[in-house]
Amino acid sequence: MNEPEHQTQAIDPHTGQRPKHEERQAPEVVELYKKREKIYPRSVTGLFARYRKIGVGTLLGLFYLICWIEVDGQQVLLFDLPARQFHIFGFTFWPQDFFYLTVLLIIAALGLFFVTALFGRVWCGFACPQTVYTEFFLWVERRIEGDRGRQIKLDKEPWGPRKFRIKASKHAVWILFSLWTGFTFVGYFTPIRELSENILAAGELGGWEAWWIFFYGFATYGNAGWMREQVCLYMCPYARFQSAMFDQDTLVIAYDEKRGENRGARKRGTDPREKGLGDCVNCTLCVQVCPTGIDIRDGLQYQCIGCAACVDVCDQVMLKMNYPKGLISYTTERVLEDGGERPRLTRPKAIAYACILLALLGGLVVAVVNRVPVELDIIRDRHALYRTTNIGLIENVYTLKIFNMDNDAQDYRLSVSGIDGMELIGDASFSIEGSGSLTHIVNVRIDPVLLKKTSNTIYFSLQSSSDPDIAQTEEARFLGPARR
Amino acid sequence: MPAHQPTTTPLRRSRAQILSAIIWPSFLVAGAANSLFFVFIDPLLIASELGLEDSSAMATYSRGFFCFWALTLCTSACTHYLLRPIHNSRQMRRGEQP
Numbered sequence: 001m002n003e004p005e006h007q008t009q010a011i012d013p014h015t016g017q018r019p020k021h022e023e024r025q026a027p028e029v030v031e032l033y034k035k036r037e038k039i040y041p042r043s044v045t046g047l048f049a050r051y052r053k054i055g056v057g058t059l060l061g062l063f064y065l066i067c068w069i070e071v072d073g074q075q076v077l078l079f080d081l082p083a084r085q086f087h088i089f090g091f092t093f094w095p096q097d098f099f100y101l102t103v104l105l106i107i108a109a110l111g112l113f114f115v116t117a118l119f120g121r122v123w124c125g126f127a128c129p130q131t132v133y134t135e136f137f138l139w140v141e142r143r144i145e146g147d148r149g150r151q152i153k154l155d156k157e158p159w160g161p162r163k164f165r166i167k168a169s170k171h172a173v174w175i176l177f178s179l180w181t182g183f184t185f186v187g188y189f190t191p192i193r194e195l196s197e198n199i200l201a202a203g204e205l206g207g208w209e210a211w212w213i214f215f216y217g218f219a220t221y222g223n224a225g226w227m228r229e230q231v232c233l234y235m236c237p238y239a240r241f242q243s244a245m246f247d248q249d250t251l252v253i254a255y256d257e258k259r260g261e262n263r264g265a266r267k268r269g270t271d272p273r274e275k276g277l278g279d280c281v282n283c284t285l286c287v288q289v290c291p292t293g294i295d296i297r298d299g300l301q302y303q304c305i306g307c308a309a310c311v312d313v314c315d316q317v318m319l320k321m322n323y324p325k326g327l328i329s330y331t332t333e334r335v336l337e338d339g340g341e342r343p344r345l346t347r348p349k350a351i352a353y354a355c356i357l358l359a360l361l362g363g364l365v366v367a368v369v370n371r372v373p374v375e376l377d378i379i380r381d382r383h384a385l386y387r388t389t390n391i392g393l394i395e396n397v398y399t400l401k402i403f404n405m406d407n408d409a410q411d412y413r414l415s416v417s418g419i420d421g422m423e424l425i426g427d428a429s430f431s432i433e434g435s436g437s438l439t440h441i442v443n444v445r446i447d448p449v450l451l452k453k454t455s456n457t458i459y460f461s462l463q464s465s466s467d468p469d470i471a472q473t474e475e476a477r478f479l480g481p482a483r484r
Numbered sequence: 485m486p487a488h489q490p491t492t493t494p495l496r497r498s499r500a501q502i503l504s505a506i507i508w509p510s511f512l513v514a515g516a517a518n519s520l521f522f523v524f525i526d527p528l529l530i531a532s533e534l535g536l537e538d539s540s541a542m543a544t545y546s547r548g549f550f551c552f553w554a555l556t557l558c559t560s561a562c563t564h565y566l567l568r569p570i571h572n573s574r575q576m577r578r579g580e581q582p
Contacts, residue, residue: 035498036498036500081541081542081545095522095524098519098520098523189542190542206540206542206543207543208540208543211546212546227500227504230501230504233501234498234500234501234504234505235504235505235508
């Protein structure tokens with residue numbers, strides 16, 4: 001194995017001295033960090049490229065437009081953080097409703113699993129914000145710098161006025177678009193019309209709003225302009241675990257190795273079989289169009305975001321060669337191996353996901369429809385367990401916090417029950433404006449003779465006078481003197 | 485076997501991967517923690533508790549988020565630090581890969 005360590009310390013025959021520490025052979029320098037090679041995806045046309053354009057256009061359009069839509073003077077989608085209300089298409093949700101949001105997130109996650117089990121990484125290739133923004137940034141880059149070949153050439157050129165002009169204009173467009181994105185993003189948390197008026201009035205913009213516009217803008221510019229595929233490779237947890245949802249019937253981008261190999265160049269019209277060649281002409285276009293820079297012919301890899309750019313470009317080559325399409329195709333492992341069969345969509349895994357999804361969705365709809373838009377929180381007075389009035393009655397003090405989660409004003413009636421002979425002291429009728437709250441202090445009194453226990457359960461009931469369905473009952477403790 | 489032949493493939497990660505693995509999960513967890521925190525706590529209430537009466541809700545949410553992010557960043561960074569491969573000093577002197 002290795003030479004004993006002391007031999008490296010041997011006396012030098014020429015100088016008769018032991019080598020100094022520095023003169024010992026330095027260990028081989030190993031680059032600790034992998035260098036990123038910039039990827040220049042070639043632009044591509046075809047069926048899947050068209051789908052992606054539609055996806056990118058629709059999603060960007062929705063994001064930039066929805067925040068401007070108002071119904072009855074209310075922004076239809078607004079997570080109003082200062083007022084602590086979430087307005088979602090006519091529904092108003094409160095922090096107390098965060099249970100619904102949690103269920104909604106679980107449904108979204110399960111929906112993603114379901115789609116992944118059936119269609120593979122369509123989310124990644126067509127709908128993920130990272131893909132959507134990167135596609136748009138790539139489009140800007142191609143309009144300004146030209147396609148792949150010209151971009152590579154430009155990057156190799158030494159810096160000069162022309163290169164500077166081209167690069168500066170690209171970054172200027174990127175930055176403007178990113179700032180608009182940041183502004184739109186903040187517009188979902190602070191009413192966007194107010195926000196834009198404040199920006200136009202210059203200087204009236206709150207410091208934190210400005211900060212978040214720049215922060216989100218910077219994140220957009222960095223992720224879509226610079227990080228790109230690295231976000232998918234290093235940051236995305238979904239990319240790491242999506243394989244758990246895959247099975248042999250999941251649609252994936254796959255290269256038909258049996259048909260393609262041996263790959264190699266050939267003249268058009270020659271019979272590849274005579275030369276011992278498969279259908280792959282080794283044009284490497286599939287590698288050049290790949291936004292994550294992989295070679296799909298090496299097999300399914302976690303870097304593949306399923307964008308199908310290689311399918312589009314390879315089909316065009318096959319068409320030119322007069323070969324059948326589909327050397328690289330959007331297909332399943334089972335179809336590739338058994339051949340001919342159509343992908344199976346209905347299978348236990350997919351059905352199980354669908355059932356859970358439907359059950360959760362149904363549950364959420366029922367819960368939202370039956371949601372009572374009033375919330376009652378009761379806090380017992382912390383300073384005294386109970387007090388005795390001058391005529392000997394036992395009294396407890398409660399602070400009630402009532403939230404009217406309805407958009408309309410409501411008149412409420414408060415009552416208390418649980419022990420016979422209890423009396424409510426304080427306003428039993430009050431009104432709360434739409435989406436408003438009220439802190440209400442009430443006393444509950446009782447004759448100690450009627451009190452059988454030290455600690456009793458009582459119930460506060462709140463009833464809207466206009467809508468019998470708006471009612472809420474909460475439990476509280478009523479404390480009295482210790483029983484002897 | 486020659487002394488300089490690496491016995492295993494060296495672990496090569498890009499700086500971008502390491503930074504992403506620290507910054508991104510801590511960002512997500514800080515966001516979730518911040519949301520959960522302010523579900524139960526009114527931002528204006530906590531601002532006045534801390535003597536920041538003039539602070540807007542947006543400012544309190546933002547400050548809260550950055551406090552959480554600072555904490556989660558520390559945690560992620562510690563995890564990264566502790567996960568570094570342990571070098572055997574004898575092997576290092578021989579110029580071997582750990």
